[in-house]
Amino acid sequence: MKYTDADLEEILNKLITSTRSPRGNFSAKASYPMLKKRLHTRTRRTLWIRSFAAVAAAALLCLSVWTAYLYTQPGSLQTVSTLAETQTFHLPDGSRITLNHYSSLTYPERFGNGNREVALTGEGYFEVSKDKKRPFIVEAGKIQVKVLGTQFNIDAYQNNPEIRTTLLTGSVAVSSQGNAAPIILKPNETAIYNKVDGKLTRSHSENAKDEICWRQGEFRFDQMPLKHIVRELSNSFGVSIQIATVRCSTIESRLASVMEKI
Numbered sequence: 255m256k257y258t259d260a261d262l263e264e265i266l267n268k269l270i271t272s273t274r275s276p277r278g279n280f281s282a283k284a285s286y287p288m289l290k291k292r293l294h295t296r297t298r299r300t301l302w303i304r305s306f307a308a309v310a311a312a313a314l315l316c317l318s319v320w321t322a323y324l325y326t327q328p329g330s331l332q333t334v335s336t337l338a339e340t341q342t343f344h345l346p347d348g349s350r351i352t353l354n355h356y357s358s359l360t361y362p363e364r365f366g367n368g369n370r371e372v373a374l375t376g377e378g379y380f381e382v383s384k385d386k387k388r389p390f391i392v393e394a395g396k397i398q399v400k401v402l403g404t405q406f407n408i409d410a411y412q413n414n415p416e417i418r419t420t421l422l423t424g425s426v427a428v429s430s431q432g433n434a435a436p437i438i439l440k441p442n443e444t445a446i447y448n449k450v451d452g453k454l455t456r457s458h459s460e461n462a463k464d465e466i467c468w469r470q471g472e473f474r475f476d477q478m479p480l481k482h483i484v485r486e487l488s489n490s491f492g493v494s495i496q497i498a499t500v501r502c503s504t505i506e507s508r509l510a511s512v513m514e515k516i
Contacts, residue, residue: 314376333360336376340469343374348383349390350450354468355490356411377489379466394419397447397454401426411489417447420465430454430461471495 297374334343335358342352346364352361357376366387373393382390384403392399394410397417404424410417419428421439428445431435432452437445443461447454464474468490475483484495 331360331362333358335359340471345370347385347388350381352379352469355379356492374408374410376411377407377468379405379407379469381405395447396432396449396452397428397430397445398426399426406439407462409465411485413488414485415449417449418465419445419447420459420462422462422466430453444488 263450275440280377334341334353334409336353336355337378338355340354342350343359344350346363347370349370351359351372354377357374357378359372359374359378361372368388370385370388370390371393372391377395380390380392382401382403382405382512386402390401390403390434392408394403395412395417397410397419399406399408399419401424404426405422406424406426407420407422408417409420410486419426419439422445423441426439427436428447430447433454437454437456439456442459444457444459444462444465445454446457464476467474473486473490475486480497484497488495
C-alpha cells in the first residue's frame with residue numbers, strides 16, 4: 255500500500271500520542287544537541303582516565319629507576335671497633351673479617367656495583383667472598399690491597415714502622431703511593447711497606463699461619479728482635495711498654511751484692 259505524506263504524518267502523530275511522549279523531545283533537531291553533550295562528557299572522562307593512567311605509569315617508572323639507582327650505590331659508612339678482644343664480623347657481601355685487639359674497620363652498609371672498598375686500622379684477617387665483577391679493596395694507611403677472593407692478614411697498627419700484608423691462599427695485589435707497580439703476592443709471601451722510606455718489599459714466610467695465631471689468643475716469637483716483641487705486646491694489650499737501659503756496671507754491682515748474700 256502506498257502512503258501519502260499526509261498519511262505518514264497522521265500515523266506519526268498517533269504513534270507519539272500512544273507512547274505519551276512529547277513529539278518535540280524526539281525530533282532530530284532537539285535530540286542531536288543532547289547526544290552531542292553526552293558524547294562530549296564521555297570523551298572528557300575517557301581523556302582524564304587516560305591522562306591519569308599515563309601520569310601514574312610515568313611516576314611508577316621514575317620510582318623504579320630511582321630505587322634501582324639507590325640500590326647500585328654504596329650505602330652509608332659504618333665502623334666496627336674492638337678493644338681488648340678479637341671479634342669476627344660479616345660484611346654485606348658475605349666476607350668474614352676478624353679484627354685483632356684495638357682495631358677498627360670502616361665499610362658501607364651495602365656494596366654498590368663498583369669496587370668493594372673498606373678501610374682498616376690495626377690488624378685484621380680477611381676471608382673475602384669471590385666476586386669477579388667487584389674487586390675487594392682494603393685501604394690500610396698508605397697501602398692498598400686489591401683482591402677478588404682469598405684469605406690474607408694485614409698488620410697496620412699506627413705505631414708500627416711497617417705495614418705487613420701476608421697471603422695465606424689465593425692472590426692479592428699490594429700497592430703503595432710511592433711505588434708505580436704493585437706487588438703480586440703468592441701464598442706464604444708477605445708485602446712489607448716501610449713507613450720511613452716509603453718502600454714496598456716482598457719476603458717469604460715458611461709458615462704464614464704464624465701471622466694469624468693471634469686469632470686463637472697466641473703469641474709466637476721465633477727469632478724476633480726484642481723491640482718487635484715489645485711492639486706486638488703493646489698493640490695487643492693497649493699499653494706502652496718500654497725497655498729500660500741497664501749499664502754493665504749496674505749489673506755487676508747487683509751480682510756482687512747477690513753473691514755476698516749467698
